[in-house]
Amino acid sequence: MTQQVPSTEPELAGVRNFRDVGGLPTVDGRRVRHGVLFRSGHLAHATAEDAVFLSSLGLHTVFDFRNAADQKLEGPDVELPGVRNVNLPLSDPADGAEFWRMVRDGDIDQLREILADGKAADRMIASYRTIVKERTAEHSRVLHALAEDSVPALMHCAAGKDRAGLSVAVTLLALGVERDAILDDYLKSNAKHRRYKVHRSSSSASAYSPEVMELLSPLFDARAEYLAAAFETIEETWGGVDAYLEKGLGVTPEVRERLRERLLD
Numbered sequence: 001m002t003q004q005v006p007s008t009e010p011e012l013a014g015v016r017n018f019r020d021v022g023g024l025p026t027v028d029g030r031r032v033r034h035g036v037l038f039r040s041g042h043l044a045h046a047t048a049e050d051a052v053f054l055s056s057l058g059l060h061t062v063f064d065f066r067n068a069a070d071q072k073l074e075g076p077d078v079e080l081p082g083v084r085n086v087n088l089p090l091s092d093p094a095d096g097a098e099f100w101r102m103v104r105d106g107d108i109d110q111l112r113e114i115l116a117d118g119k120a121a122d123r124m125i126a127s128y129r130t131i132v133k134e135r136t137a138e139h140s141r142v143l144h145a146l147a148e149d150s151v152p153a154l155m156h157c158a159a160g161k162d163r164a165g166l167s168v169a170v171t172l173l174a175l176g177v178e179r180d181a182i183l184d185d186y187l188k189s190n191a192k193h194r195r196y197k198v199h200r201s202s203s204s205a206s207a208y209s210p211e212v213m214e215l216l217s218p219l220f221d222a223r224a225e226y227l228a229a230a231f232e233t234i235e236e237t238w239g240g241v242d243a244y245l246e247k248g249l250g251v252t253p254e255v256r257e258r259l260r261e262r263l264l265d
Contacts, residue, residue: 010053014045017160017194021168024185026176030264036151037263039168041160042066044075051078054154059083061150063142065090065163074158086145088138090131090163103216111215120218124162125229131166132233139170140249146171147251147258161189161222166230170249173241174256175263179231189222 012018018041022034038057042064046054064077067089077085102110114120146153155171157163165186172182188194238244245251251259 012040012046012050012053014047014050015043015054016041017189019185019188019194021172021185024172024177024181026264027178028176030176030260032172032175032177033263033265036153037146037168037171038152038154039160039164040154040156042070042074042156042158043077043080044071046078051080054078055080055083057152057154059152059154061086061145061153063088063153063155063164063167065138065155065157065167070158084150086150088141090135090138090157090167103219108209108212111212115215115218120215121223121225124218124223124226128162128166128226128230129233131163132230133237136248139167140251142167143171143174143245143249143251143259144255146262147255151262159189159220160194161220162226165189165222165227169227169230171259171263173234174245174251174259176260183224183227186227187222187224 010018017039019039020034021037021039022032024032026032035057038059043050043054043062059080061084062077062080064085064087066074066087071087099114102114142155155164155167169182169186172185234241234244234248238248245256246253
């Protein structure tokens with residue numbers, strides 16, 4: 001039996017962007033079951049009260065899509081008794097430690113050079129395309145695990161927006177969730193209380209100036225064009241969702257049916 005969570009979104013002190021993906025409609029009139037699939041930012045800063053709440057969800061598996069650099073920066077996830085932690089690093093949507101060092105430490109001229117004139121959004125779009133094309137083994141592993149025994153599950157990365165957002169979107173595609181509903185859920189990461197907190201090393205007044213924040217915003221936004229690029233890549237590379245799932249991820253119709261049995265009402 002899975003835990004039924006309250007419909008009111010919990011206020012977690014140390015975990016951002018948490019939500020239950022339950023309730024989303026499928027094209028054939030079903031809905032994602034509440035209490036079986038959750039998403040969030042990292043769990044490294046979860047408070048004791050947060051951990052009590054997360055433990056109450058009856059989670060089987062936490063999928064952590066952060067890489068080693070993320071984990072070094074933020075720390076390991078909080079330990080939840082009886083919960084399996086699976087780390088599947090995905091390409092960082094703004095790839096490269098040197099890039100992030102400039103985001104964190106760079107002066108305005110450096111930031112203009114790497115982010116201005118649409119470069120930041122272009123980087124995000126390119127990375128979404130790369131994750132879809134190159135991380136098929138990881139997405140395959142997630143879907144097969146969900147079909148077998150790994151629910152209730154929580155998927156997270158650092159901000160819970162890009163890598164987790166794509167993994168949730170792939171899962172919802174496999175379940176037959178309506179595209180508009182997948183996009184609506186993805187865009188919820190833009191809510192002010194859910195957004196990742198930008199950490200800038202500089203203590204100068206210019207570190208968080210309006211221009212700096214405008215340059216950084218494409219990296220921390222959930223934008224429809226980013227998810228659209230992922231969907232377009234599926235169409236361009238495999239010719240459609242069914243072929244992507246079966247040929248790209250090795251998810252057979254039988255596995256999809258098991259997924260639907262576990263995750264849909």
